[in-house]
Amino acid sequence: MLSDAEIAGAAELWPIARVAAEQLGVPEEALLPHGRHIAKLDRAWLATLADRPLGKLVLVTGISPTPPGEGKTTTVVGLTDGLRRLGVRATAALREPSMGPVFGMKGGAAGGGYAQVVPMTDINLHFTGDFAAVAAANNLLAALLDNHLHHGNALGIEHRTITWKRVIDLNDRALRDVVVGLGGVAHGVPREDGWDIVVASELMAIFCLATSLADLRERIGRIVVAHDREGSPVTARDLQAQDALTILLASALQPNLVQTLEHSPVFVHGGPFANIAHGCNSVLATRTALQLSDVVVTEAGFGADLGAEKFFDLKCRLSGLRPDAAVVVVTARALKWHGGVAQADLEREDLGAVRAGAANLRRHLRNLRDVFGVPAVVAVNRFPGDTDAELSLVHELADAEDCAAFTATHATDGGEGALDLAQGVRTQLDKDEVDFAFCYPEEGDVESKALAVAQRVYHADAVTFSPRARRQLDRVVADGYGHLPVCFAKTQYSFSTDPAALGAPSGHTVEVREVRLSAGAGFVVLVTGEVLTMPGLPKVPASARMSIDDDGHVLGLS
Template identity: 55%
Template structure:
């Protein structure tokens, strides 16, 4: 198997790959049969309570896979995550993968699929990319049940004095639908509810999703749901889910979804795929429960955080690692020749053309990501994810540059050869060396700083901005946050993934810019403050040519067009 002769699509490769019964994968991972809840032959949920007596007490090491700033198509971070894990298993390590679940919004919009690629995928690819075990539907239902209960409370007399103009939680759908960003509800007369302006977020941007992914167990899930602030009273006092007394009902809707999902890679490496917040508008990491379960079952856990290291990795370090004690032992920054060329000024349609000069011009973006990871006390490994259009000259230039910079690096041909083959051996060796190297993990900022100071630290230290500009509404929100006692929470930046700035057109490693914060949203159940910057949307739209146009089913009911 080589990159130049691989089948045309990820779906073709996935369908041709052998897949083992999930009971066999579980047994090899040390998961007892009584802890498995089967969803067909190749998927299962794990009952953590039944696992307690079987899993070990020693926790495995964590390898976090991040990336440079991506092209619109992505740089194969999930592909590298799966391929690296397979390669570590090939090297004799006891390994598990921990990934996010794909969102239907981008699958039908631009990505077309999000389970890795080529010979480094998790299976069953079709199921995982579509409805999987129903987790996202449960999260959507819980969120929208909450909002129905909020509006019903107002309709039935509003004993809590909720101000309909100051409700901060929205309804959600796992769809890219720009027409639902701003809506008016309750029209049609007195029996239809109280008219108010509302809107929809995509499910993966909801606080229920964030709570789901940061909860350490069922009772912690309930506690976090209870702490969600849904809005404010007429005298501007926060109103929580606990005030509505519905946290129990919401927890009930999520009681099965909260159990992590077990699947497998093409090479047979066990994988937990669970939860899926976006990294450009949420914290971008799979569930804490899945990560910690994998650590109890394996010596090495390979996980990822969404988009570039300025987004998902920073949030992993400053949010997830704070709440879950899952600080990474090693970090991989995925780079691609095409992304380097894009940041070097090459147009999207020309990224496949050889251009060493453009690679050299774009390497400033990779350099900043590497240095940013170092600010957390970890020296990263660079994985050059090989594409069929890459030339040997381009790959050699990046390896030479990394060596000159003192950066450990390896070419990963895990799409074409798979981690089960030799494609990821060099990367696995570099990661194992990094795991053995001494480290001194640290967070970027102290929680004792004000929210304004935390934001300023992130935009200056990670983005390279000169400073931050707060809108008038954001300044008012800052005062409210401090007055309500939320100033000690970490910050979750909502920003474009394509640039270090809040302007997607500023590629490379821009300087001399300011980050514009237009609003701040306290997520008191998740335990962070979302800072909305630039034009980033919490309900994405579809592109002019959505991936859905290329999708269908064959005569046997199989999916067509999931790339």
């Protein structure tokens, strides 16, 4: 089989105006083209969609991720193409890839094989410059803050309380903790600082939750950057920064339209990390897709315990959107991994390991049904080494949970390979069985909400706070933010905070080591385990496999 880059390079793409017109009914004057195959949708035209009814929303999630990968994005693309082949007006809504993972460990994030979003290289790299705009706005706020300190500090900011960091869209562990303002009086106030990756920033979360330019401006103004000498919070509004940041983000806030290899429309917009932030594409992109389509297929990052929980409890809660069905992506080799098989042995048939690893699938399916009231369809993403016996067992295990399972081969066969899955999703949508509920009510404090997620979703016994985290939480409560929903920053590999605890661990303790307020986004981040907001590069990064030929074609990006 050809590589992802070779398949994408050989594709015959439609002009984006044709995709917009024929697949969505969007006129050419509503497009702001970025070349021939990418466009943003004009903000003024989007306002004309306000009264349109919304289509149905399908969330694609998965079991707890494994090193071999399950293929959630690929499944989103294949399912969308499959629904289109069945005559359903379907659209996909995805996050933009971060260049940190692209050049680090993960590689590209635009699908794979014959279920890709294209132009793949552009999407994986600079795309329309949205991430650069978020980085510039974030770093402008940091510069304004340090400039305020330098020019007399009229707000009386206690510089040791500053929490706002600078960001870059790359993995660079050397930037995690730095000192700024060195070099003498003319160069600013010396203080400890640090850098996060763009997709872990509060501003990225705000960008993806904002419903309009006015909402974006209001949310930016609420960002808490530090405290003054009396202990009161200092906001971006206090620094008179909200307008300048909004100006930098105004163009980026308009959703991006691209296409699959089969010319299905795809909105790719925003990209918060799911193990740190809420891990979903922008509310504006999802809502626009729902206004223009009968069915929208979207994705929440990592497993259902992280991605789906945050999709429901954060994105849906804060936006008013509601899911109509879920798709849980699983592979036979992922179940074998959770059943204790080493990565080198995953190609060997092992029905016992599949059955043992099914505890992880079972937990996710029951969480979706029993906690959130969302019915799920199981997508069995077939890989070449999978045996018929293993796949049959996966179907049997899903049936035991009263969930229909469908084997799909979209990576090798495109939309044709996802027809059974698409029909299964359409059948589920026709049942209209959703009795959606959040994991916890709006009322209550941070600790009760954290305990609800830990017990109901992670199946833990308790949540504890380190002394530092306890002090930070007390500050959040004292400042008046103790009512906000919670966003766990946690390893994606396990229901626990130990990435090595595979399967479906229960009875563990979730230990919170740090509490971060995201007042503009509207939630409190609880950092657990060894999760980092600035990743490092592996010993052999993905960038080492990449090259570019004399014609400018990028090779090795997949």
